[in-house]
Amino acid sequence: VESLVIAGGRRLAGQVVASGAKNAALPLIAATLLTEETCLLERVPNIRDVATMIRVVRALGCEVKWEEEHTLRLRSGPFLACQPPDELVREMRASVQVVGPLLARFGTATITTPGGCALGPRPINLHIQGLRAMGAQVDEDGPVLQFRANRLHGADILLDYPSVGATENLMMAACLSNGRTFIRNAAREPEIADLQSLLNQMGARVRGAGTDVVRVDGVSRLHGAGHAVIPDRIEIGTYLAAAALTRGDVRVAEVIPQHCEAVLAKLAALGVEVSRGECTVRVKAEGRLRGTTIRALPYPGFPTDLQPQFTALACVAEGISFVHEEVFSSRFKHVEELVRMGAAIQIEGRVAVVQGVEYLTGTTIHAPDLRAGAALVLAALGARGESVVEGAHHLDRGYEDLAGKLTSLGAEVKVVPLAGERRSTTRVTA
Numbered sequence: 001v002e003s004l005v006i007a008g009g010r011r012l013a014g015q016v017v018a019s020g021a022k023n024a025a026l027p028l029i030a031a032t033l034l035t036e037e038t039c040l041l042e043r044v045p046n047i048r049d050v051a052t053m054i055r056v057v058r059a060l061g062c063e064v065k066w067e068e069e070h071t072l073r074l075r076s077g078p079f080l081a082c083q084p085p086d087e088l089v090r091e092m093r094a095s096v097q098v099v100g101p102l103l104a105r106f107g108t109a110t111i112t113t114p115g116g117c118a119l120g121p122r123p124i125n126l127h128i129q130g131l132r133a134m135g136a137q138v139d140e141d142g143p144v145l146q147f148r149a150n151r152l153h154g155a156d157i158l159l160d161y162p163s164v165g166a167t168e169n170l171m172m173a174a175c176l177s178n179g180r181t182f183i184r185n186a187a188r189e190p191e192i193a194d195l196q197s198l199l200n201q202m203g204a205r206v207r208g209a210g211t212d213v214v215r216v217d218g219v220s221r222l223h224g225a226g227h228a229v230i231p232d233r234i235e236i237g238t239y240l241a242a243a244a245l246t247r248g249d250v251r252v253a254e255v256i257p258q259h260c261e262a263v264l265a266k267l268a269a270l271g272v273e274v275s276r277g278e279c280t281v282r283v284k285a286e287g288r289l290r291g292t293t294i295r296a297l298p299y300p301g302f303p304t305d306l307q308p309q310f311t312a313l314a315c316v317a318e319g320i321s322f323v324h325e326e327v328f329s330s331r332f333k334h335v336e337e338l339v340r341m342g343a344a345i346q347i348e349g350r351v352a353v354v355q356g357v358e359y360l361t362g363t364t365i366h367a368p369d370l371r372a373g374a375a376l377v378l379a380a381l382g383a384r385g386e387s388v389v390e391g392a393h394h395l396d397r398g399y400e401d402l403a404g405k406l407t408s409l410g411a412e413v414k415v416v417p418l419a420g421e422r423r424s425t426t427r428v429t430a
């Protein structure tokens with residue numbers, strides 16, 4: 001467990017290169033379970049969630065090797081175990097993405113539901129309903145779910161909500177099913193289109209990813225393929241937000257700007273200068289940010305995974321900002337810590353009402369999870385004085401070399417192991 005010690009007030013400037021998208025890489029790794037042949041994934045981010053997903057597929061019997069820094073070679077072979085280890089599923093919810101491929105290929109999959117209950121705070125009822133519609137028998141024994149099907153068949157599925165994970169899981173399952181599947185009210189995230197492109201290269205027949213109707217014609221087998229993961233629009237948004245908070249000038253390279261439209265629009269609304277190149281985006285910020293309204297929604301709306309980071313921006317923007325969280329029922333863990341840095345925020349249900357203050361003050365804060373942690377790092381970069389962000393290991397789940405990339409932009413970030421004498425690293429500067 002580590003902490004980040006961040007000197008506030010350094011202006012960030014320069015260029016960083018975006019890594020491959022975490023949320024694309026995880027289902028892509030799961031998708032390689034659909035074939036016994038070798039798959040090659042390029043531009044895979046070197047982050048802990050990817051390492052966890054590799055542990056999951058290895059535990060099932062898949063051979064995985066890093067070829068180069070960001071290239072993964074995966075081969076599932078003819079036989080696999082059909083139950084990912086409980087502790088890995090608990091560690092990372094996206095492990096549930098192996099269910100669709102395993103069930104479709106081997107006719108069985110067992111999983112202990114991540115939250116302990118399939119209908120819990122982050123339920124998987126939509127995954128279950130869709131797989132049932134495709135002919136799966138699902139037996140629930142407490143938290144253990146067993147899925148069985150001789151062969152899945154095509155189905156016309158209407159999702160109650162455009163769940164990213166359910167859309168992906170059902171798409172993968174449908175690839176090896178008998179007949180045609182429609183997934184309606186499908187999630188439209190770019191990561192879903194990325195999954196479609198790998199699946200089609202493997203010989204699947206998937207259309208419509210990126211729209212709200214995905215159509216899959218099942219085939220009897222899939223083959224090996226190679227694919228490069230799309231850039232991480234959440235990582236990109238985080239660096240752009242860092243530029244905005246520090247009145248900096250940051251360019252992010254190897255980007256697909258169209259995937260970032262909602263974020264770029266919000267940055268412009270906050271009063272910074274935004275420019276797009278063919279594969280780059282840039283933010284130049286001068287003067288104080290302006291308050292705005294942010295509504296986290298399914299894509300193409302503003303991403304919930306950047307809501308905490310943009311709440312940090314709103315903290316120092318002039319006037320009142322309203323931050324609506326419409327994807328998750330409670331995703332405001334960063335708020336308490338931001339308040340400790342001097343922010344003025346009130347939560348009213350799913351809305352955070354932020355009264356902008358002139359500046360935040362560095363202190364010791366605790367990262368409760370990945371994106372809330374990113375919000376605190378941003379707040380610390382813009383704050384007066386030094387901050388210690390505890391729980392920095394959460395950041396490694398989704399940001400490749402965060403401290404290194406920030407340092408290359410001129411930030412002062414030190415990674416310090418959190419030893420016994422916790423207080424000795426705690427210094428409050430105003």
Ligand code: UD1
Binds near residue numbers: 166
């Ligand atoms: C994915 C992303 C995550 C992001 C989220 C929303 C990955 C690995 N993770 O998560 O970073 O924050 O999309 O953009 O891609 N829901 C149900 N029943 C279900 C499934 C979901 O009610 O069966 C609800 C959830 O509780 C949540 C909402 O739907 O409120 C969105 O969840 P979903 O889109 O499924 O997110 P994930 O795929 O888990």
